[in-house]
Amino acid sequence: MARTVSRSARSGQFVSKSTAARSPRTTTTERxxxxxxxxxxxxxxxxxxxxxxxxxGRRNPSGxxxxxx
Numbered sequence: 449m450a451r452t453v454s455r456s457a458r459s460g461q462f463v464s465k466s467t468a469a470r471s472p473r474t475t476t477t478e479r480x481x482x483x484x485x486x487x488x489x490x491x492x493x494x495x496x497x498x499x500x501x502x503x504x505g506r507r508n509p510s511g512x513x514x515x516x517x
Contacts, residue, residue: 457475475494489515
């Protein structure tokens with residue numbers, strides 16, 4: 449069963465749900481565990497959650513997060 453976790457886009461470390469609620473522009477919520485594919489890497493904007501290119505992720509590392517889906 450997959451669970452939902454929050455992660456800081458700046459440090460990549462897991463943060464509490466309350467921290468994610470206070471800082472929605474610099475945190476992202478994702479599903480991890482069994483039931484998720486984890487087959488390929490994608491880059492997302494931490495503020496919007498939208499997919500962005502890998503080049504955008506390299507230019508803005510504190511505002512994006514790379515994850516497996």
